[in-house]
Amino acid sequence: MILIDKERCVGCGHCVPFCPVEALSVWGVVKVDHGLCIGCLTCTEYCPNKALRWDEG
Template sequence: MITVLDELCVGCGHCVPFCSVDALSVFGRAVVDPDLCIGCEVCIEYCPNTALRWVDT
């Protein structure tokens, strides 16, 4: 599952358009919808602040 490190996310939204399943949105900070996220990790590559991480659940 992808998670957002709130202390690093500035809410720029740069990651949002790279999510092919629309699992990302921004409400002050990036938010990942775990029901939609397929774990492709593309958003991680495009986050300029390295605020997105993969965590095993």
């Protein structure tokens, strides 16, 4: 599952348009709809602040 580091996320939304299943949205910080997320990790590559990361849990 994708986790958001709320201390690093500035809510810029740069990662949002790169999600192929539209699982990301911005509400102050980025939110992930884990029901939609396919774990492709594309968002982690495009976050300029490295605020998104994969967690096996």
